[in-house]
Amino acid sequence: MYQYDDYDRKIVKERVAQFRGQTERYFEGSLAADEFLPLRLQNGLYVQRHAPMLRVAVPYGMLSSNQLRRMARISRDYDKGYVHFTTRQNVQFNWPEIKDVPAILEELSEVEMHAIQTSGNCIRNTTTDQFAGVIANEITDPRPYCEIIRQWSTFHPEFAFLPRKFKIAVNAAPDADRAAILVHDIGLQIIKNDAGEIGFKVFVGGGLGRTPVIGSEIRSFLPEQDLLNYLDAILRVYNRYGRRDNKYKARIKILVKAMTPEKFAEAVEAEWQHFKESEARITSDEIARVKTFFTEPEYKALEDLPADFSLKMAENPEFANWVQRNTDTHKRSGYAIVTLTLKKTGTPPGDASDKQLEVIAGLADRYSFGEVRVAHDQNIVLADVEKSRLFALWQEAKMAGFATPNLGMLTDIICCPGGDFCGLANAKSIPVAEQIQVKFDDLDYLYDLGELELNISGCMNACGHHHVGNIGILGVDKRGDEFYQVSLGGDSGKNAALGKILGPSFARADMPEVIEKIINVYVDQRQEDELFIDTYNRIGMEPFKERVYAKAN
16 A cells, blocks of 8 residues: 655645645635635535535545544544545545534544545546455556556646646556546556557546546557656546536547547657657666555465365355455455445445444455445455455454345435435435335345446436446436436446436436346346346346336326
């Protein structure tokens, strides 16, 4: 895990002091609200429906147990005793007071955390696969490259005021995309060329929100040494030509579509030639230096299957279920990757209380070298658990409410905070998620359905990634009333696709029945071993539409 050096500490401490002064001037009246707005946004501070919200960066999803404990304390001292984990691997405090934010940032800096560039028209937190560095078949660990991008993008003088916010994601798994790189402004797929050299396939112009777009490939192989100067070229083209007269048309996806991906790629290549051999080219020594921060922990030499592991599985079907659903294959023999679910029915997806944070910190210390990862799907990962200790971990996780074996199932819902908190939302998201979880609270039935992604957003900003859910739900406003639009066929993975709208929207009370009808069509129509997305892609929208909108006799 990356550890701050003196330079990191210095710039974060300076930013805390700077924002403390800005906040004091704002309350004194010498800094107007419209002047304070961009300053607070670049420090992650929003003003939401009921209270301010502070978004804190979790670079490439990595957290230490010490950081978890500090967040727990901050949530108790300055908030309402809980935090919310987002789809971009960040964490949010939903109820701080503006006057307290400098003190919160000071406390975060003491454990090497900050809120720099978690908002505003700048390069945001770079994200990656929550299994980075431990999954067996990845090309290489993507986290060092994410760290290189983080260092390059933080306080980049040319890109502090872009036409709009800018998001980058990196993936290194050849057969899966848990980072959703195709719906980011820049998506980087790590690959090897025929000579065995590491490089990147570069996608640009993806994004969700008001105008969802799947990113376009603009370079099939970019050598790793050229990562930063090529990113510079992309950002320079966007900064020069991106729309600034209309915020709804200011994202890079609009520019790429207007220019066409081919013409945009030509512009980037031309820009790149000006400084292709400049000092911005990363040396092999620098890549190796950053990689030293991501060395393997002190793994033991273990047999893949402990002596009593099969017996415990046979004697405890509930434990066996959890192992099957909530663990993944580790690259090292005798270890497993464990996902702790934050999707227990009755709890807002992605929320964790101060006490739960401290429990997770303890689990990390005892079972996973003191580290956790935040997943894109708003769950928490313990990446390095000895298989011989899985049963003990499961017992503790179950007591804390983290062992619901529904990972990847219908009730493992991705959900934004919605109208309960966000001033931009048209409708509430959390109550709809709970209604669906209650309706389908039967694990045997969920397992029969198989993997199925259901995502909910409270507005067109799509923080709940509804566009790429197999089933997507979007809150809409109808003359002051909350309604919900359903889409089908979205996919955030290697075969990324945008869902298509089913038809007219529904009242909140109708949503569980609507989802049930959709699921029933799938159950009736599926062929052997077909998942929901496979059946939808085969039979299309019409059978679902006919069933959902059929008039009762």
